[in-house]
Amino acid sequence: MSKALIFGHQNPDTDAIVAAKAFAYFQTQKGLDVEAVALGEPNMETNYVLNHFDEPAPRVIKTASNEVDHVMLVDHNEAQQSVSDLDKVTVTNVVDHHRIANFETKMPLYYRAEPVGCVSTILTEMFDEEKIEIPAKLAGLMLSAIISDTLLLQSPTTTDKDREAVRALAEIADIDVQSYGIEMLKAGTNLAAKTDKELIDGDAKSFDMAGKSVRIGQINTVDLNEVLDRQAGLEKEMNDEMAADGYDLFITLATNVLNSDSELIVAGEPKSVVETAFNTKLENNRASLPGVVSRKKQVVPPLTAAFEG
């Protein structure tokens, strides 16, 4: 088979970048010709991770069909989160831990999804099943991805498999998980260095909900006021982006990664659906969501249900 590109979602986070690299290593060991690429530049947290392990950032692509005729997706499956010309290439493999939606193939494929905290956890299992050894540097990268996705195993998305993978990877990489993890998470939340637009774009993803185009971003912080003090500027950027890109609703979730609370900032309509979804009242376009840290598990499902309800 000719060369395949492997990539995670747009606005890549640490797992999107690392899982592509790990799956590329896996497929290379199995004799396939693949390259891990990315659909955007690494964020601050991922740069910290790549620097820490002396690993180069992946090449960024805008389109795939000019290079290859088949691709492998990690950490996503929904077309609107993927490469812009996904419909022009064949997806042969997916490794993911999200819901399946807006994804369709003409041919049978390898699809491996599990409801765990991080794709790198699934990949850790797959390396084990195929008895392929994980090199120490790759183990450090994969460990970082799990720490990132699960907020140091605190997120409600965390499963026993994530904890087991962290244990195994930390041993291979010889890393103290707590101290490294806190340094890494802090490195990702240097908000002062970012513009309002960078903050709302951060890792924002688009969702189709009952025919509405919904944009949901998440800003991790160690102090919610760092975000809330900039509400006016953030709202302006959200409204500008909605007008430019045709979103109906834009939700930014500010999450304190140390104590696991979040605050919503909402632009667009229907705001009433947001209030129904989270059983709350918006005040000044905001609402507190104590204990909410997972977009995938605690924001998208109730919002989807409220839109369809």
Next chain:
Amino acid sequence: MSKALIFGHQNPDTDAIVAAKAFAYFQTQKGLDVEAVALGEPNMETNYVLNHFDEPAPRVIKTASNEVDHVMLVDHNEAQQSVSDLDKVTVTNVVDHHRIANFETKMPLYYRAEPVGCVSTILTEMFDEEKIEIPAKLAGLMLSAIISDTLLLQSPTTTDKDREAVRALAEIADIDVQSYGIEMLKAGTNLAAKTDKELIDGDAKSFDMAGKSVRIGQINTVDLNEVLDRQAGLEKEMNDEMAADGYDLFITLATNVLNSDSELIVAGEPKSVVETAFNTKLENNRASLPGVVSRKKQVVPPLTAAFEG
């Protein structure tokens, strides 16, 4: 977690019935409360297999949400091939070897697909990964499913993994694959015992292609003339069913399981798309397709491409 139902597609074939039983055994060994059921009665081949191994037919259900709130799918994922109230239950697990289409979830799930000849092959791998032993009777059933789906490893859908699974399962079940397989395939093709309507309904499945509702059935035989001699009656039933159920196009594939040739019988429109898909001309609503035995690999993909082209 409360009890889950596990089932294959409508018009169940041997793999749909056996894979449900095998996955139920797998999940039971992992401590889950599950029951294998079916969306229809076993066909003649499957009855032969169940009788051979003294295994009861599964309970047939019409709906799932009156019994459970979550289900596991095997050997299919497309909603129109599944239980009628799939939208009212949560799909927690899928094990399949088909394309992914018209399938969407609200929450992350277990999804295991591989482009191999039979779901029972994937399940054989999963038993091995989880180090769960396959009992001899179940191995015989799973072996039968692989023989059925791959036409005794002759279909182009057959992969090395199917061959390896057949080898391992035959050893556990202590069965001579060739002699048992030919008896089993012949048992499934006793066409004289079936009405025209039973023949076209057999294992027919519905597909959405570029907005058209396409019905595709397959009749296995050891003598194509057994089917072609009944063309007038088959066409009448296809046309009646299209009118009753709103299909645009109905294709029946008659396949000689011994020499791997097929003949198409086509009702409805657009017939020109069928001609484009298979690069042929229909004569008397028929066309020969030498070497074509797999609906999934040799019929659905070119037809989908022709509809979208």
